Amino acid sequence: MLTVYNSRTRKKEAFKPRNGKKVNMFVCGITPYNSAHIGNLKTYLNYDIIARYLRARGYKVFYLQNVTDVDDKIVNAAKEANIHWKEIPDRYFTEFQAVCKKLHITGVSKYAYATDFIPAIIKQVTRLIKKGYAYEKNGSVYFEVKRFKDYGKLSGQNLAKLHKSTRLEIDENKKHPYDFVLWKARTEANEKYEPSWKSPWGKGRPGWHIEDTAISEHFFGPQYDLHGGAGELKFPHHEAEIAQQESASGKKPFVKYWVHTGVVTVNGAKMSKSLGNFITGKEMIDQHDPDAFRLLVASRHYRSPLPYSEKLLTQAIHNLETIRNFARQLKQIKARTGSLFTITLYRKQFFASMDDDFNTPSAFATLFTLMRKANTLIRQEKLSVKSAKEILVFLKEVERIFGIPFVMRKEASTPKEVTAIAMQREQFRKEGKWTDADTARDAIRQKGYEVRDTKGGFEIIPLSK
């Protein structure tokens, strides 16, 4: 039985979607005003694995993610660079997608841009005003928080305390400091930096929280199965979403399972743009094997913080190599009679871990136990071809779930010219011409392959993309 930790009830619960095997899942997307950092990417890797696992378990997942392509941050970035506002999200969302591709983040069914849903947003705001949950002032519209009794429930806040402790945006239009904006009257006369749309309240643009509920209602209706996002979004963002959608529809709960991820930390502090202690996703994939970063994220529980360090990344690079070497060895096993080795128990344990609130570290532990056991048999020449094949089938199943290619498929098709250079290099090595050997190695790398020296000669491995 699949269980999921639900932040709404603060309990691990049996996962029972509203419509049998159909899962409607929404995750808060990026605001593309600069480069996404690896803290942002951890979240998307976590949900990518969750979506992949649900699909592997036979669920039909519609994974929706919004793109906040209109926001104060975008207006400010456009002003600073003196370019049209649209260029900012275009540039950074394109970069984000390129990074996601390298990290095999492929689980999202639909990316929905906020600016494509302005009519839906206006409709939801209008409903909230009609029902008495929102008010207009000087062309802006606000949600009146005191009208919604459950405000603060998800994050465990209480309005009285909140009033004193939270830094709130000062806005004289608000009846109460904790009311939040649904529609923002335009402030700039310059359309180049600040986009605006016609509305019943004059020209303006949507607030951040309302785009999510307008988009999710458009695709899923007023109630759906799973909402994800970084834990730091619980308040005020997710509280605001609940207030908006439950007030607009009168139906509870808006979302059945709230799922939140842990942050990336550096030396104990949260990785963030404001602290300046971040590594961008682009830097990560340019400097390291993207699969190693994916493995690093997958080897921690999604709800736990990830204390990022070079040392942990190096460990992940090493682990990735260990698994790949293991797969390579399995492929080379030929006609050994071998001893009894059965995959069943390991496979069962692996799925039991994943069923337990997507416990990827425990699932990895099972994989490593299997590898140790099988490696012993390989060394003793006791692993049969049949067992090796069974393990490879399982490894491919695991790689589909984690989104990390473990079993290389291109080895058989190494181009002849690459093999020729490698043989030439081997000759240089025999003759002690080390500089020439190194030049040959670089030439092989340029062609996307790595040559490795083994006891019996050398092997050629495709460089991971």
Ligand SMILES: [Zn+2]
């Ligand atoms: Zn959101």
